[in-house]
Amino acid sequence: MKCREQIERLTFMFKINVLRHRFEYLIPVLQANTSDGKAHYKIFFAQRFCKGKSVPQQSLNPTKSAVRHCVMKNGNMRILDVAKKIVLHRSQSNAAHSLWTLLITKISVRFAAVKLKHEMSRCKSIEDCVNLAFDPFSAFPFSITPQQVREEIIELLEILVRRRPKFVLEVGTHRGGTLFLFARVSSPDAMVVSVDLPGVYDWRIPLYKSFATQNQRVNVVHGDSYDFSTLKMVEQVLAGRKLDFLFVDGDHSYKGVKADFEMYAPLVKKGGIVAFHGIVKPDNGCQVDKFWNEIKKVYSCVEVVRDTWAGIGIVYL
Numbered sequence: 001m002k003c004r005e006q007i008e009r010l011t012f013m014f015k016i017n018v019l020r021h022r023f024e025y026l027i028p029v030l031q032a033n034t035s036d037g038k039a040h041y042k043i044f045f046a047q048r049f050c051k052g053k054s055v056p057q058q059s060l061n062p063t064k065s066a067v068r069h070c071v072m073k074n075g076n077m078r079i080l081d082v083a084k085k086i087v088l089h090r091s092q093s094n095a096a097h098s099l100w101t102l103l104i105t106k107i108s109v110r111f112a113a114v115k116l117k118h119e120m121s122r123c124k125s126i127e128d129c130v131n132l133a134f135d136p137f138s139a140f141p142f143s144i145t146p147q148q149v150r151e152e153i154i155e156l157l158e159i160l161v162r163r164r165p166k167f168v169l170e171v172g173t174h175r176g177g178t179l180f181l182f183a184r185v186s187s188p189d190a191m192v193v194s195v196d197l198p199g200v201y202d203w204r205i206p207l208y209k210s211f212a213t214q215n216q217r218v219n220v221v222h223g224d225s226y227d228f229s230t231l232k233m234v235e236q237v238l239a240g241r242k243l244d245f246l247f248v249d250g251d252h253s254y255k256g257v258k259a260d261f262e263m264y265a266p267l268v269k270k271g272g273i274v275a276f277h278g279i280v281k282p283d284n285g286c287q288v289d290k291f292w293n294e295i296k297k298v299y300s301c302v303e304v305v306r307d308t309w310a311g312i313g314i315v316y317l
């Protein structure tokens with residue numbers, strides 16, 4: 001059998017085998033290297049489909065260990081057995097790795113929370129709080145650096161501190177920088193709610209919770225902001241209370257930002273504030289500016305733009 005035919009047959013068999021063993025997250029790609037006259041087989045595992053969603057391109061690159069374990073020499077036909085071993089090896093090492101990471105993260109995130117709380121107690125002004133948030137070591141070994149232009153977020157915080165909001169919602173928390181700052185300018189018994197996608201930042205919850213001082217509470221809702229179920233969870237947390245401030249900094253597409261406004265602005269009280277991050281026309285595909293240009297014709301608005309990127313748009317409802 002010619003090498004190419006062999007490869008096609010093996011690829012097909014392997015796919016069938018993978019399906020049979022329900023390794024649904026693994027798509028094997030078989031490659032042959034015949035430059036030295038022998039058939040060398042490599043199986044690359046591409047985590048191509050993760051819960052039905054395609055994952056970023058870099059995840060498709062085989063890891064070094066995957067390649068090291070997969071090289072098969074001399075056209076060995078027991079490739080399926082080897083493939084099974086690789087899958088087993090990977091799942092075992094993944095499990096050990098995940099356990100280790102979980103342990104380390106759990107310990108270090110608590111350490112970071114204690115450190116941040118200690119530093120926080122020394123802040124006397126907005127400037128101090130912003131310095132702390134932007135300091136990459138404030139929550140060592142993690143960072144809570146906001147993805148904001150410093151002067152712009154200070155200006156927004158100065159508006160908020162005069163109002164001392166009691167119910168605050170942030171859509172898009174990421175490392176937690178803005179959530180931390182909003183808690184600093186909110187009332188001592190404020191409820192600060194964070195909405196972000198599930199999975200990625202779950203381990204940061206103890207850190208987010210540590211942002212609360214005195215009688216404040218930080219509530220974390222994990223969900224896609226424009227899923228109806230996420231809105232329901234936010235409504236449950238608020239239990240009928242209206243928001244004083246809503247910060248929209250999640251999905252920066254036109255559709256995303258519009259949906260965030262249409263779904264969450266009705267939860268803001270009359271006279272409350274909605275702020276959007278990213279109203280400056282960017283060159284990276286964000287489309288907040290498009291929605292901002294529509295909305296600013298309808299409401300009383302203020303633009304805070306101190307740089308060539310970002311920009312905060314404030315809407316007074």
Ligand SMILES: C[S@@+](CC[C@H](N)C(=O)[O-])C[C@H]1O[C@@H](n2cnc3c(N)ncnc32)[C@H](O)[C@@H]1O
Pocket residue numbers: 145146147148171172173174175176177178179195196197223224225226249250251252256
């Ligand atoms: C720019 S970051 C937020 C930065 C943060 N406000 C700060 O300045 O510290 C955007 C965040 O929005 C989240 N996000 C994106 N799309 C979302 C969606 N549809 N629902 C909820 N969160 C989303 C991302 O996971 C990411 O954490």
